[in-house]
Amino acid sequence: MRIPLPPVPLPESMVEVAREFAEGRREPAEPRNAATVVLMRAGESGPEVYYMRRQVSMDFAAGMAVFPGGGVDPRDFDTEVAWAGPTPAEWAARLGCDEETARALVCTAVRETFEESGVLLAGPSVDEVVADTTGDDWEADRVALETRELSMTDFLLRRGLVLRTDLLGVWDAWLTPVFEPKRYRTWFFVAALPEGQRTRDVSSESSSVVWLPAAVAADQADAGELAMMPPTYLNSMEVGTYPSPEAVLAAAADRSVQMFTPSVEPLGDGHTLSLPDRLRPLVAERRR
Numbered sequence: 001m002r003i004p005l006p007p008v009p010l011p012e013s014m015v016e017v018a019r020e021f022a023e024g025r026r027e028p029a030e031p032r033n034a035a036t037v038v039l040m041r042a043g044e045s046g047p048e049v050y051y052m053r054r055q056v057s058m059d060f061a062a063g064m065a066v067f068p069g070g071g072v073d074p075r076d077f078d079t080e081v082a083w084a085g086p087t088p089a090e091w092a093a094r095l096g097c098d099e100e101t102a103r104a105l106v107c108t109a110v111r112e113t114f115e116e117s118g119v120l121l122a123g124p125s126v127d128e129v130v131a132d133t134t135g136d137d138w139e140a141d142r143v144a145l146e147t148r149e150l151s152m153t154d155f156l157l158r159r160g161l162v163l164r165t166d167l168l169g170v171w172d173a174w175l176t177p178v179f180e181p182k183r184y185r186t187w188f189f190v191a192a193l194p195e196g197q198r199t200r201d202v203s204s205e206s207s208s209v210v211w212l213p214a215a216v217a218a219d220q221a222d223a224g225e226l227a228m229m230p231p232t233y234l235n236s237m238e239v240g241t242y243p244s245p246e247a248v249l250a251a252a253a254d255r256s257v258q259m260f261t262p263s264v265e266p267l268g269d270g271h272t273l274s275l276p277d278r279l280r281p282l283v284a285e286r287r288r
Helices: 012-022 088-095 099-117 136-146 152-159 214-222 230-239 245-253 277-287
Strands: 032-041 048-054 069-071 162-164 168-175 184-192 206-213 264-267 270-273
Touching: 012 264, 012 270, 032 099, 032 230, 032 245, 048 099, 048 214, 069 099, 088 099, 088 168, 099 136, 099 152, 099 162, 099 168, 099 184, 136 152, 152 162, 168 230, 168 245, 184 230, 184 245, 206 214, 214 230, 230 277
Parallel strands: 032 184
Antiparallel strands: 032 048, 032 069, 048 206, 168 184, 264 270
């Protein structure tokens, strides 16, 4: 299935629906907060990224290649969670949200990455990270987190671990357009695969997983070989311009984000969805 990638013309019917929302004739769906993580490892041609192909039965982004992530859960607001790295207040400043939401988003990013890839951004101290999470006992805990039988706070406490929030970087933030029936306010993080850990095809929401150079993934999307939502494509394209995961994380260290909501804008004789201004030069260069 080929998914048109930005900038592409919108059907006139979609433009009309967007106009109805803009004029207040329709009420947009309330968005849910979510976090997703661009999980990277070193590759010969730049950062390789972990992609999951979502089950075709899913009611959002069915069949798409996505990064690990998901919606914020009430468990993620627990203020007792063991924490190492930048404070929730520092995260709030960089994520452009309140402190309570920032804490929950970081917890969601770590929890969802573990649930959907088996990779855990945590360690026994502020200077260490778990080296292996492939044992049966780890898998049992991962399933318990996924089924909400276990909270992240209790999981870390039982294992004597702390969240290594310093292993995450801030990258982007997107809000689903107003005319979509299911909407997410999604913050994108970046992280490198910790030394010794391995990803596993464990998520119940994916039909397959793959490591691909970010630039190659964007190329495959352009060729219609890999289906992606525009934010996944654009973030893959941008990450693919860096030589290594370390370079991406260095760029993320100085980055703060503002939530971007695509809107309808003119394209020739028709219309398209807008892009973040900082990504327009990259897209224009790619289209040349």
